Amino acid sequence: MAHVVYGCFHIMPAIYTFLLCFSFEYFGVTAKYITATQILRDPETLVSSNSVFKAGFFSTTNSKKRYVGIWYNSNKDSDSGISEVVWIANRDNPLDDSSGVLKISKEGKLQLSDRKNKIFWSTDVSQQENKTVAKLLDTGNLVLLSNDSGEIIWQSLEHPTNTWLPSAVQLTFDIHKKDNPTIRSWKSASDPSTGRFNHGIVSRNFPELFTMEGEKPYWRSGPWTSNHFLGVPYMHSEVSSGFQIYDNHEGEIQLSYSLANSSLLERVVMNHDGRVFFEHWGAKRGKWEVVWNSFQSECELYGKCGAFGNCNPSKSPICSCLKGFEPNNRDEWNNGNWNNGCFRRTPLQCGTREGKSDKFLKMRHMKVPDYSYWVSSSGEDDCGTKCSQNCSCLAYAYYPGIGCMMWNVSLMDIQQFSADGADLFIRLAHSELGKQPNCEPGKSKLIIITIMGTFGATTLVLFIFRLYINKISFYKSTILISFAGLKNTNKLDLQLYNILDDRINDFQDLPLFQFQKLEVATNFFSTKNKIGQGGFGSVYKGKLEDGKDIAVKRLSRSSGQGLQEFMNEVIVISKLQHKNLVRLLGCCIEREEKVLVYEYMPNKSLDAIxxxxxxxxxxxxxxxxxxxxxxxxxxxxxxxxxxxxxxxxxxxxxxxxxxxxxxxxxxxxxxxxxxxxxxxxxxxxxxxxxxxxxxxxxxxxxxxxxxxxxxxxxxxxxxxxxxxxxxxxxxxxxxxxxxxxxxxxxxxxxxxxxxxxxxxxxxxxxxxxxxxxxxxxxxxxxxxxxxxxxxxxxxxxxxxxxxxxxxxxxxxxxxxxxxxxxxxxxxxxxxxxxxxxxx
Structure with missing residues (x-):
């Protein structure tokens, strides 16, 4: 899925303001480090070297409870200050008074305690003999460093609260674990304790961003396309900062958020009501400006229209059943309660009966449903063919960067966009799409235009088809030309000729290598290049002109043994694509030579090790x-x-x-x-x-x-x-x-x-x-x-x-x-x- 990077959010036309109000105590001594001998007492603070961030003790509005956190320092380019908290150590365990002390413990942990030495918070790692030091970096990252090596052994950005800050820190999400790093909302606007919403990466079959209310999905970004999330319109790389996402397809997904221009101030913050904002600091206006937020309309609420329901914020009512479907509960639906969704009006038949088969309805600019799975395909047409041949496939979509997506469960969380999104193809019974409107008076001109257009299109198709036939003939002659002038055609060559004549279509997308170039690549099949031997023949290491290493498997010419296996391997493996299957790069068929060319595996085979x-x-x-x-x-x-x-x-x-x-x-x-x-x-x-x-x-x-x-x-x-x-x-x-x-x-x-x-x-x-x-x-x-x-x-x-x-x-x-x-x-x-x- 696969899978690298996510570009930044497009700036929306509307600008929102999202401010959190707290009362801070800025009096007190500022420090640069916390060491075994230098502690931080309330109300003292740590300041980053660029003076953008502060760490220390604070209270929220109308509260005497004390927290240790990180917030923006006053902005010198504007008259107003930035006073929003971006991280809190003891959000669920506040101190009751101002006796707090942040220090390095005997075990080398960064630890928060009160005057009675009661521990309210500490890091989950330690270093022996308290050889550690705490420092606030310019990225707003509070780190615990080893005195000996300078290595970071703990950092606050790996344990976010309600805010993601740009930095080089990578967050790792393990789909097999529940305690993944996510941003979690505050309980209320003035209570920083853990609220009911959390936001982070969830991998169904593709990485997606989810906001969860407890265990229930609240908002979904749609699958990752390699540069944006498919369910977030206008989310393209038009600003200098951005997220990066890497999926290793073994259960781990890494997310990082960095800025190309470190002088900019940006953040992703979750409000206490579950809304997620992407914001940057507007120095001229002296306030945070919203670039994007997760809730542009009611349709952003996960599953707003239920199963097989489509949400369109530009229509009233916003929910409608997909074509071929009806509400499960008509009364509730008419009263604006769409949670129960819709059911299929006409059952699918899967196959052809009386010359009729299921059809697909194309819906443009769609947020694709949840629970998609990936299927290997060569394009949208191939994707549609595979879905139509699979009786359990209810819908499919093809999108560059993702490939072929299919659904075999109820279609949930669908939304219609005005732009962006993907083309979604819904499977319907033939009768649902088979009816055509009757001709009406005044439409004769339209009919004539339609007929002429159809005729022209047919002519064009026939022309293209002829070119296709010519291409096949040329390709076929290229493969078989080596057999044309043989005086004593042997049984092997005739057998291969007949097989090729029957299966020529299976070779069209497979590159052909010239035997002469393979000789050069393998140093004329030198024994020094030989890396394997089997009943089929020998395998050699080769290097192409462009420097690419290859493995060349050469059918032994001394016998006819292996011919069927050669053809079988070409036909089978050329149609398979998976990271745990060896990749066939091409083949060579010249006179008596039959050769397969594979990607080279430097560590050879498992048995060799x-x-x-x-x-x-x-x-x-x-x-x-x-x-x-x-x-x-x-x-x-x-x-x-x-x-x-x-x-x-x-x-x-x-x-x-x-x-x-x-x-x-x-x-x-x-x-x-x-x-x-x-x-x-x-x-x-x-x-x-x-x-x-x-x-x-x-x-x-x-x-x-x-x-x-x-x-x-x-x-x-x-x-x-x-x-x-x-x-x-x-x-x-x-x-x-x-x-x-x-x-x-x-x-x-x-x-x-x-x-x-x-x-x-x-x-x-x-x-x-x-x-x-x-x-x-x-x-x-x-x-x-x-x-x-x-x-x-x-x-x-x-x-x-x-x-x-x-x-x-x-x-x-x-x-x-x-x-x-x-x-x-x-x-x-x-x-x-x-x-x-x-x-």
Whole structure:
């Protein structure tokens, strides 16, 4: 989603004023630091070096309670002063009198106490022997520094109250945790204690800003587009400051707010009533000027019109049901109570009946609904096609910077803008959009114009179609030209020619490389550049003319083995896009040469590190757990999230490649099979794969399904945790890694299974959970194994929910051969005759 930066807010035509009134005591001594020997007593203050910010003690209007906070110092460019508080230490625990002291404690904490040494607040980190110092920075950030290194060990901007200030500080939001940094409203205009509203990043499937009233959504920004939020009109980069958002897609989102011009004064502040303001200081007027606020109209209230209701602030009433929908409660709706939303008038049919199928209504300038999910697509048309083919898809939208969004739940929090927003396509029954208005007198001219326009458009379409056909013919001839002059065309070339002739459309978007350039890139396929070897052929490292590193997989010319796998891999992987799948950059087909070009993985394959006694030390548990999660996400995409349902059939450590950050990418799709949407299993008379990773039903009966890949994944999990190969296990009591793990599990000695390089008592719970999940995946019967979606959920969830107990694994004895196929210690590149089975 993905995902870097958010530009600043466009300046709205209307200017608002948002002032908080407090009574401050400015008398007293000012200081620059708080140290072990220099304390800050009420009413003394700290002042930043640029004199813009002060920190110290204050009271709110008509109150004697004392707080420690940070506020703007008087502005020298205007007659009036800036006196708004931007941060409070003890907002929920005020002092009753003026006896407060802010000091460095014996443990090195910054601590607030009274004359009786009762502690009212302190930092949550400490430094031994109180070698710390507190300082107020020019950004309004109160920091606790180490005296020895000068390193910041605590800072106020990581613990905001009701205000975000621009600085270089990054706030990290973890979607698995509840105590993320958010700005929280005051209880009232004069009571700074924590109120009922909080505002921060929430990640559904895309980063979004939410204002929450307790646990209930109050306002929503819409998904992040890489430079603004889609549900905030006019929010584009037109001023020098801005937010930055980075989503690592592993549960963490980082937000920072900085200014290009540090002399400007800006802030984001939440009012006690839940409204969020983006403001800058107007020096000429001597007051804060509102650039943007979250509530431009009633429609900003989350779900104002209920499910399937559309809110338009320019209409009266502001709520209306989407076309094809009616109010759930007509009386309440007519009385202005729209919370119950609307229901679909005509059911969807999903498919074509009597020549009719569901249609899509296009709605422009929309705030897209909540709970969207991302789908890989090549554009808006492809996005629409995928939605129409998915019976659960109720709407879709395509927006640059996000891509294809779809919805399969009730459409909630929709708003119609006058500009900006996205085009939203709502799925309706054919009858809802099929009726056309009757011709009326006086419209004959319009009809003639329409007919002429249609004729012209048709002519243009035919012309473009002809160009398209010519393009295909040219592309096809480019691929096949190397076969034209052969005197002794061999069987391999004829087979490839026929396959290409049938599947030429699958190659149109895939770049073609010249074999001569690949020779140069790999130093003429030098053995020094060779980085891998398989039944398919050899893999070489190469460098293109532009300096880009590539991996070149060359089909061996000595035999016809691997041709079908070559074609299968091109067709399958070229249509898949996921960060945990290796990316195919292109291919080369010249005479007898068949070559695939991939992105280069500097850390090679997982087995090269995992099973090496020296190199496996760099894989601590944190890295191995990250690799496990990445493999699961990649397999989840293949089984459930991609537009093609893919069964890999050869998942193993050598087919997991690692990038420069040791992030895993599934590779080698030569044996993969595409399943239909209503298909869950297939049979083959020729088993292909790698011994030790194949499930029992596949190796013995030729049946493969999603659960076959899950079995392979289970073996991989146990290998990653133990650091030992399954198919080369030499323990004298056990014939395989699976039986060894099962034996230790039953003997309650499973800790002996863990690789000594990764064992850490603090991670023991995670490791044991992954062992149990691995054993669940390798159970003998497919129906006992979890689906990849269930497995991914169990890995991601951090609670202590009890997992199912595993049953005995399949293959507790080694199988060396079988009647209908060959099983070896390596991938077997044989064609397979497949019989598909529907559900």
């Amino acid at each position: 995992l099973f090496d006694p020296y190199h496996r030390k760099q894989l601590d548990w944190k890295k191995r757990f990250s690799i496990i999660k990445g493999i699961c996400r990649g397999l989840l995409y293949l089984h459930r999230d991609s537009r093609l349902k893919i069964i890999h059939r050869d998942l193993k450590a050598s087919n997991i490649l690692l990038d420069e950050e040791l992030k895993p990418k599934i590779s080698d799709f030569g044996m993969a099979r595409i399943f239909g949407t209503k298909q869950d299993q297939a049979n083959t008379l020729r088993v292909v794969g790698t011994y030790g990773y194949m499930s029992p039903e596949y190796a013995m009966e030729g049946r493969f399904s999603e659960k076959s890949d899950v079995f392979s994944l289970g073996v991989l999990l146990l290998e990653i945790i133990s650091g030992r190969k399954n198919n080369s296990f030499e323990d004298y009591e056990s014939l395989s890694l699976l039986s060894y793990a099962w034996k230790l599990w039953n003997e309650d000695d499973i800790l002996s299974f863990i690789d000594s390089e990764i064992y850490d008592p603090s991670s023991q719970g995670e490791i044991l959970k992954c062992i149990q999940l691995g054993l669940l995946c390798v159970q003998e019967h497919p129906e006992d194994r979890p689906t990849i979606s269930a497995l991914t959920s169990m890995i991601d969830v951090e609670d202590d929910k009890e997992l199912p107990l595993p049953k005995q694994p399949g293959f507790t004895q080694k199988v060396l051969c079988r009647t209908n196929g060959i099983i070896e210690n390596g991938s077997i590149n044989h064609l397979s005759l497949t019989v598909f089975s529907g559900r």
